[in-house]
Amino acid sequence: MQVLSAVDQAWQLLESLTDPEIPVVTLRELGILRDVRSVLAQDGSEQLEVVITPTYSGCPAMGQIEDDVRNLLYEYGLHGRVVTQLAPAWTTDWMTQEAKDKLRAYGIAPPHSGADHDCLTQGNTSIVQFAARSASNPGGHELLAVACPQCGSDNTTETSHFGSTACKALYRCLDCMEPFDYFKPY
């Protein structure tokens, strides 16, 4: 029998760790879990290090995620530290297709995939414009339609830029009239 290294063991455990706010998707599927590695501590011993990147820099769930990771490792006798890495910043491209499908099934509209968002940085604040330049309107901005996760209609409207959490916006479908969360893209 092959003995798993602490790093492999940690990957296996963390593989099933879900997001505290969205219990149907794992941190790995969301692209939050970046790396598990072994680093040399100051005393020369090997130390387990788990790297996570928040989907949204102000996301209050990050403290919870750090605790979840630490507690899970501790439960299995693995001692490590959790490093929150802000650069490179999380992007929608890190989210697996599987995660997007699960979000939709859970009633949350998944973020539009990358490339067509503008990230502006003002001071320490990143502002994402939820807009795209289209071929017919190259200089202008038009809002991207967010499809309703219930009925698939594009006939939706943003009712609040901050939904149940800062990472999500609240939308309402104008066809089935259901409100839903939209996972904001980055």
Ligand SMILES: [Zn+2]
């Ligand atoms: Zn709908």
